[in-house]
Amino acid sequence: MSETAVPSEPIRGRRGVSDTSTLHEDLVSEIRTLVIEGDLEPGAKIPERVLCERFGVSRTPLREALKTLASEGLLELLPRRGVRVARLTEEDVDQMFPIMGALEALLGELACAHLTEEQFAEIQALHYQMVLHFTRRELAPYFRVNQQIHEKILEAAANPLLLQMYGNLAGRIRRARYVANMSGDRWSQAIKEHEEMLAALSRRDGPALADVLRRHLRNKCETVKSYLRSGT
């Protein structure tokens, strides 16, 4: 993770003509990606100047973006001593887990209630694709498709606010999820859970789906926590 990474071509140059986006949103979303993808270490201090140079903007809009991200819980504001990437503690995960569980349970109900045949078919297709990646032990593509499946389910729930709130929590642990390598056992267990999810979805069995999602989440959570305990 070299300090002199690519200066991420000035944000302003990139923006098209029919410009519905704003500099603020762009900055928020760019920096959010940096944090989630792990380009910025948790706990690392973020001098405003380096991000200013990286994105080619002045401190004013940059600071506004930082405030927004802090409000999302991705950054931490240390008055008079800058901003740092929020560190995910085991305590945080313990607080987040039951909340995500509650949201997933709701998600299961809503998704089953609203899922169309088309959506189910899409999810099914993604599922088989994911299983394929699993059998080939292709971790990155597996994660990508996995992510897509969860997004499809969230989408089916037809509740944008739920999507946003869940997404926010998921974003805060995503980094850890990427790094945490799954043991073989956990991985096949995850696949089994996905099979159950698909079955529950096809039966439109909300409570069953909620239950699977909950167990699935608990395992993800344990994986993250054991990663936190080892690495930090």
Add this chain to the structure above:
Amino acid sequence: MSETAVPSEPIRGRRGVSDTSTLHEDLVSEIRTLVIEGDLEPGAKIPERVLCERFGVSRTPLREALKTLASEGLLELLPRRGVRVARLTEEDVDQMFPIMGALEALLGELACAHLTEEQFAEIQALHYQMVLHFTRRELAPYFRVNQQIHEKILEAAANPLLLQMYGNLAGRIRRARYVANMSGDRWSQAIKEHEEMLAALSRRDGPALADVLRRHLRNKCETVKSYLRSGT
């Protein structure tokens, strides 16, 4: 709600010596109160200049505060045309209700699991106080104590993140709750629900508490929605 309300004594003057707070936090919290208490109409545009003068600060910190509040969902950012107080639509409430329900169910479980005898006694005391206000038909004090009870329960759950997330959602509808006047029936129903809550709490019966909280919430929700339909 006069436009020329008290200029809210410049924020900076108020801040004490042993100053752990920051201007940013103060501004966020002051403006948040303005929105929640209804001093700023939903849908109203907020010219930066008037808030700058009101609080005696320049645009830079003010704008940072606005960005934070927008991220909380209390304000809406309209690029190039300012900021306005988020309007609560019936659709919003429909999305928020199931989420708050899920969180309250969790809340019930956690509160029962962690509630101490002391905490229970406190809640019980507040409850009787609330019933007193009800019998006297004192709406404002009733709401205040009601609020305190819910806060105590949230506190007992011992999950700060849950508290924060729930508080955020509650804040977004609080304004409507204040204005919406409860019919006599609804009010006594609410009291009955509170009796049940207390009973469930004393038995430490999580599922029962979750159930009461859910029904209680559904009623609050209906009150809010009928208010939205009538007034706008």
Add this chain to the structure above:
DNA sequence: TCGGTCAAAAATGTATACAAAAAATATAAG
């Protein structure tokens, strides 16, 4: 070598300045 003090450097917090866009007002035409 290890602290400790003080000065220099850098970073943050806030205010102001300037450019560009939107809103308001005035003006003209029908």
Add this chain to the structure above:
DNA sequence: CTTATATTTTTTGTATACATTTTTGACCGA
């Protein structure tokens, strides 16, 4: 009188400037 257009005024978005505070590190003495 209404509608359309031009012009002024406001307001927003961004950059820069300045005031404090924090951090760094040089220097000194034990």
